[in-house]
Amino acid sequence: MQTIRLFLASLLLCLSLLGAAWLQSRQPRPVSLLPTLTGQVEYCLTCHADLPEISPSHPVETFGCVLCHGGERLALDADLAHSTMRGGRNPSEFAVVEASCGSGDCHSGTAQDQRDHIQRAVTSVQGTYAGAIASIRFTYGAQSDQTARLGVYPVQDDHLTTATGLASLGTFDPSQESSPSVKAFADYCLDCHLSAEPLPGAQYARLTGCAACHTPTANTDLDQPVHRLTTAIPYTQCNTCHNRGNYDLRQMQFHPRTDQPVDRLHDYYQPIAQFVRCEWTLDCVDCHTRFEAMGDGDIHSNKKEIQYIQCRTCHGTLDELPLTRTIAGQDDLALRMAFLNPVIDLKVGDTVLVTEQGEPLWNTRQLADGAFELFGKATGQRFTFRPVMGTACEQKLDQQESRDCHECHSVKR
Amino acid sequence: MKANPTRPSFFHHLHPPTIPAPQARFRYTLGAGGLSVYLVLLLVITGILEMFFYVPSPGEAAESVQTLAFLVPYGWLVRNLHYWVAQLLVVVAIIHLLRVVFTGAYAPPRRFNYLLGLALLLLSLLLDFTGYVLRWDEGVQWALVAGTNLVKSIPILGEGLYRLVVGGTQPGPAALIRFYAWHIFGLTLALVGVGAWHLFRVRRDGGIAVPPPEARRDASRISRFELVRREALAAILATAVLIVVASILPAPIAPPIREGSPLAAEARAPWFFLWVQQLLKWGDPFIFGVLIPVMVIVLLAGIPYWLPNPRPDELGRWFPAGNRAASLLLVILVIILLLLTILALSPLSTFP
Numbered sequence: 001m002q003t004i005r006l007f008l009a010s011l012l013l014c015l016s017l018l019g020a021a022w023l024q025s026r027q028p029r030p031v032s033l034l035p036t037l038t039g040q041v042e043y044c045l046t047c048h049a050d051l052p053e054i055s056p057s058h059p060v061e062t063f064g065c066v067l068c069h070g071g072e073r074l075a076l077d078a079d080l081a082h083s084t085m086r087g088g089r090n091p092s093e094f095a096v097v098e099a100s101c102g103s104g105d106c107h108s109g110t111a112q113d114q115r116d117h118i119q120r121a122v123t124s125v126q127g128t129y130a131g132a133i134a135s136i137r138f139t140y141g142a143q144s145d146q147t148a149r150l151g152v153y154p155v156q157d158d159h160l161t162t163a164t165g166l167a168s169l170g171t172f173d174p175s176q177e178s179s180p181s182v183k184a185f186a187d188y189c190l191d192c193h194l195s196a197e198p199l200p201g202a203q204y205a206r207l208t209g210c211a212a213c214h215t216p217t218a219n220t221d222l223d224q225p226v227h228r229l230t231t232a233i234p235y236t237q238c239n240t241c242h243n244r245g246n247y248d249l250r251q252m253q254f255h256p257r258t259d260q261p262v263d264r265l266h267d268y269y270q271p272i273a274q275f276v277r278c279e280w281t282l283d284c285v286d287c288h289t290r291f292e293a294m295g296d297g298d299i300h301s302n303k304k305e306i307q308y309i310q311c312r313t314c315h316g317t318l319d320e321l322p323l324t325r326t327i328a329g330q331d332d333l334a335l336r337m338a339f340l341n342p343v344i345d346l347k348v349g350d351t352v353l354v355t356e357q358g359e360p361l362w363n364t365r366q367l368a369d370g371a372f373e374l375f376g377k378a379t380g381q382r383f384t385f386r387p388v389m390g391t392a393c394e395q396k397l398d399q400q401e402s403r404d405c406h407e408c409h410s411v412k413r
Numbered sequence: 414m415k416a417n418p419t420r421p422s423f424f425h426h427l428h429p430p431t432i433p434a435p436q437a438r439f440r441y442t443l444g445a446g447g448l449s450v451y452l453v454l455l456l457v458i459t460g461i462l463e464m465f466f467y468v469p470s471p472g473e474a475a476e477s478v479q480t481l482a483f484l485v486p487y488g489w490l491v492r493n494l495h496y497w498v499a500q501l502l503v504v505v506a507i508i509h510l511l512r513v514v515f516t517g518a519y520a521p522p523r524r525f526n527y528l529l530g531l532a533l534l535l536l537s538l539l540l541d542f543t544g545y546v547l548r549w550d551e552g553v554q555w556a557l558v559a560g561t562n563l564v565k566s567i568p569i570l571g572e573g574l575y576r577l578v579v580g581g582t583q584p585g586p587a588a589l590i591r592f593y594a595w596h597i598f599g600l601t602l603a604l605v606g607v608g609a610w611h612l613f614r615v616r617r618d619g620g621i622a623v624p625p626p627e628a629r630r631d632a633s634r635i636s637r638f639e640l641v642r643r644e645a646l647a648a649i650l651a652t653a654v655l656i657v658v659a660s661i662l663p664a665p666i667a668p669p670i671r672e673g674s675p676l677a678a679e680a681r682a683p684w685f686f687l688w689v690q691q692l693l694k695w696g697d698p699f700i701f702g703v704l705i706p707v708m709v710i711v712l713l714a715g716i717p718y719w720l721p722n723p724r725p726d727e728l729g730r731w732f733p734a735g736n737r738a739a740s741l742l743l744v745i746l747v748i749i750l751l752l753l754t755i756l757a758l759s760p761l762s763t764f765p
Contacts, residue, residue, distance in 0.1 A: 002642050009649040016656035020490050023660050030484050043484070072668055074476055076483035084668045 028076060035064030037104070042066050042073035044081070055229040057340060068100045089225055092210035094122055094153075094195050101210060111161075111297055114333065121194070121210060123155050124295025124306070129193035131302035133172050136189075139249065140179040148301040152193050157299050164305040165298030184252035191254070192241040198222070199254075206240040213237060213293070231285075231341045234378040235268060238284045243270050265413055276311070276409040278385075283378045287314070289359045296357075311405045313355050314364070314372070316387040318397060324366055325354045334360035343375040421637060428637040429620050435631045436621045436729050437640060441516070444647050445509035446615075449533075451648045452502040453608065455655070459495040460597065467547070469593035471586050474549035475669030482666055489663065490656070496664030497655055499541050503685050506534045514716060514743045517723035517736035518622035524717040526614035529607055531714055536604045538685060543596035545683050549589060552667035555680035557584050559693070566699040621729075628726035681757075688753035709746065716742065 031045040044065040053060050058068075066073045070086035087093035091100035102108030102118045109115030125131045128151030137143045137150070150172035157167060174186035191199050194212050198204040205217045214229045218236035245256035261267035268280040278287075285293065292307050300306050316322040327334055327348050337360070338346040344363055346352070351366040364374045367384070374383045388395075395404060435441065466485060468477040481488040510530065513519050519527035546557050561584060565575040580587025615621075623629065682690040692701040720738045727733030732740060 002639075002646075006642065006646055006649070009646050009653070013649050013653040013656070016653040016660070020487070020656055020660050024487055024490070027489075072479060074479040074483060075666075077663075077666075080479075080666060080668065 030076065033060065033064055035060070035067065036062050038064055038067055040066070040073060043076060044069075044071070044073065046076055047078070051227045054227050058229065067103065070100070087209070090207050090209060090211050092207070092214075094127065094209045097122075097209055107210075114336075116297055117210075117294065120291075120295040120297045122295075123157055123297065123299045124194075124293075125300055125303055126293070127194045127295070128152060128155060128169055128299065129172075129190065130169055130299065132185075132189065134301055136185045136249075137177075137179075137182055140181045142177060142179055142182055146301060148299070151299075152190065152195060155299055157297070160298055162296065162298045162300075162305075164300055166301065167299075169299055181249075181252055188252055189247060189254060198240060203244065204240050206237065212240075231337070232343070232378045233283070233285045235283045239267075242284075243268070243273070245270070265411070274403075274406050274410045276406060277411055278383070280411065281381075282374075282376055282383070285377050286363060286374065287361075289355060289357075289361070291357060291359055308357065309355065310400070310402045312388075312400050314353055314361065314374075315385065316389055317400050318388055318391075318393055318395060321387050321389055322372075323354045323356065324351045325360060326351045332360070334362035337362040341377055343377060343380045425637050425641055428640050429616065431634040431636055432620055432640060433623050433629070433631075433729070434633040434635050435629075436623050437635050437643075439643075441729075441731070442621070443508055443512050445505050445512055447644050448505050448647060448651060449502060449509060450608070450612070451644075451651065452498050452505060453604065455498045455652070456495060456502065457601070457605075459491050459498065460601075462491045463495060464597065467593075469547070469590050471549055471589055471670065474547065474589060475667075478548055478550070478666065482663070490659055493659035493662070493664045494655060495544075497658050497662070499537075499544060500684075501651075501655070502537055503534075503541060506537055510534060510713075511743065511747070515736075515740055516622065516731055517728060517733045517739070519717040519739075520622070520722040520725075520728065521717075523614075523618045523622060526611060526618055527717050528714055529611040529614060531710070532607050533604065533611060535710065536600055536607065540596060540600045540604060541683065541685065543592045543600060546592045547589070547596060548666070550667040550669050552665055554670055556682050556686070557588075559680070559682070559690070560686075561588070563698055563702040566697075567703055568699065571699075623729045624726045629729075684754070687757040688750045691753040691757035709750075712742070712746065 028046050030043050031049060032041050032043055033045050034041050042064050045060075048065070064073075065071070068086075068091050070084050070091065072081045072084055075081040085091070086096040086100045091097070097118050098108055105115060107115060107117040108119065121127055128148070130148035130151045133150050133152075134143065134146050134148040138146045143149060148166060148169060151169035152172055154171045155169050157165065160167065172186070174183050177183055177186070190196055191204075195208055197208065198206050202219045202221065205220050205222045206212045207215050207217060207222075211217075211229070213233055214231070215226055216228060216230060216234060216237050217226050218234070218240050220226065243257070245254055247254055257270050259266065259271055265280055269275055287309050288307070289309060292309060296306060312320075312322070314322055325334075327346065327350050329348060332348075334352050335346055335348070338344050341363075344365065346362060346365065353361040353364045353366075353372065355361065361374075363377050364372050366372055371384055371386045374385070375381065376383070394408075463481060466477055466481045466488065468474060478492070481492050483489070485491075513527065513530065542556075542560065546553050546560075561575060561579050564578055565571045567574060576582075578588070578591065579585075580591050626632070681687070689702060689706055692705055695701055716739050720742065721735060722739075723733040723735035727735050
């Protein structure tokens with residue numbers, strides 16, 4: 001009797017050991033990665049081997065996953081591994097961006113070393129939404145002028161470089177506002193700054209923080225993660241916020257555009273807009289510069305203070321050629337930008353257009369005959385154009401704003 | 414398993430040649446004492462295996478636990494076993510204590526060995542707590558801070574004791590290496606030493622408590638070979654159950670404590686200290702967190718000395734009449750501790 005009991009118990013023990021061995025055999029085979037930047041082994045690829053590399057500038061063998069995303073590099077349990085990730089699926093959210101994109105002085109630093117991306121984006125009007133807030137508060141009597149005082153988060157700038165730069169913004173707190181319209185604005189109209197969750201719908205689909213622009217998600221299902229960062233930003237990504245409709249300031253409501261564009265000409269701008277051919281054949285980023293889109297490092301009160309590209313930036317005027325610069329060395333910003341998005345084979349000695357603030361339009365090049373070529377940053381398409389000088393243009397010399405050019409050159413649709 | 418009864422092996426020799434059959438029954442002993450010894454053996458083996466991977470430094474401790482749990486082949490099994498065996502040891506040791514008191518087996522000459530047993534229970538709890546802290550992850554942070562702050566609350570001696578335990582003004586590298594040394598060396602050595610003494614005293618005090626020969630209804634005895642067979646059966650079954658449990662239920666694990674890690678929102682002590690955590694909600698940490706638990710231990714230790722003992726002819730069975738006071742006291746104590754534990758677990762009870 002005793003012997004049988006012992007035998008059965010031993011059988012049970014053997015079965016339990018076999019069960020444990022079976023469980024061990026079902027464990028995923030760990031896939032290790034030793035990124036050169038961290039020197040610390042990580043096992044994220046055990047489950048995420050099928051993710052495409054985020055961009056050629058962030059090779060996975062160099063960066064790994066943890067440097068940007070955080071998380072537990074050794075854990076093979078999904079809950080534990082993901083529990084300490086920065087910003088959930090999006091480490092570029094402004095709340096955590098310093099620790100992810102900014103760590104190791106990558107995208108955080110000074111204007112001198114060209115690494116102040118985070119500082120510029122966080123203080124930009126797209127980040128703070130200071131322009132809309134100031135405008136609404138001024139309209140409804142909560143402040144006496146249109147100078148911004150508040151943003152969706154507080155910011156500070158110790159180093160002003162422009163005449164309109166502000167030293168700081170406080171936090172826009174709807175509970176401190178007395179005007180019902182300003183309160184309603186807070187409830188219904190804070191959907192388009194870089195930290196705001198997008199409105200529901202594929203046409204609004206974008207992430208937040210840096211990825212709002214640099215991760216192409218437009219017209220996709222946001223539940224499907226997109227593992228991509230790019231400087232080749234198509235107009236559709238800008239249009240997840242811009243050109244989507246209009247705000248009704250009396251009802252304090254957003255009215256989405258109702259047309260159903262089928263081609264790019266009709267899709268680019270809202271039906272009411274006036275624009276010229278190059279605007280809709282190019283992408284927004286082909287003309288609008290880093291300072292305009294990401295901020296120039298100063299806190300501004302509205303878009304007008306930061307948007308400065310005009311038709312004449314590329315085309316010049318009747319009596320002036322556009323500004324240009326010849327690339328002198330390998331460290332030139334234009335070369336570095338062209339390296340990131342190689343739509344153009346820019347070389348030392350090439351002459352590119354520059355803006356009045358000295359920003360290179362690195363996707364352009366002066367040709368031997370004085371004309372220019374431009375490559376679409378998102379499309380790679382090549383365009384050529386001549387300066388206005390010496391043409392039959394009848395524009396008056398004192399009317400050189402883009403809207404003056406639109407008088408003759410606007411597109412009919 | 415044919416053993417020569419005239420020449421017992423070393424292992425057989427550790428057992429008395431025969432023991433009385435009625436008191437050798439499982440329903441009398443509950444197998445708790447023997448199982449405790451076996452569980453300690455399992456803990457030593459799995460603990461040694463864990464030491465090959467564990468790194469006792471704040472920066473690496475939790476990550477080395479993750480390495481063991483996820484990357485080392487069968488590391489998860491070793492870790493989960495170590496965890497579950499440790500939990501089971503506390504349960505089995507408490508069952509052993511209940512059995513000894515409810516059968517009155519602590520009566521002289523076994524009074525001193527009862528104290529040794531109590532010391533072993535306390536050592537097991539300290540080993541559990543120090544082992545728990547070695548994870549050095551967010552899950553243990555609250556218990557680490559609260560537990561060590563209790564030491565600080567002791568009047569006059571507190572500050573000095575705290576420095577002794579923690580090795581500084583707050584838990585850091587010195588605290589971890591101290592907990593590690595206590596866990597793998599100091600407390601383990603004490604447990605094995607006192608444990609050996611406890612087993613020696615069992616034999617010296619005449620083996621398992623039995624009534625005098627003339628009072629026995631059943632005078633039959635079983636041999637050491639039969640006893641060892643029963644022990645082997647219990648050990649094999651316990652191992653099988655533990656392997657199944659360790660395969661299904663992973664030991665708790667959490668992200669490492671890092672610079673600026675927030676204290677976990679749900680602060681919960683390890684289950685065997687939940688009653689102390691509940692007491693702490695009611696007032697002064699010294700009175701409720703130190704004095705009352707010490708009084709519970711003193712009360713338990715005083716049972717054989719202050720309360721009426723059973724008569725010798727009442728020994729060897731459950732709930733002898735002469736032992737009513739001790740049984741009643743222990744029942745009340747167990748109910749109070751259980752209630753406190755349930756209260757600590759209930760969502761209504763919040764920490765101030």
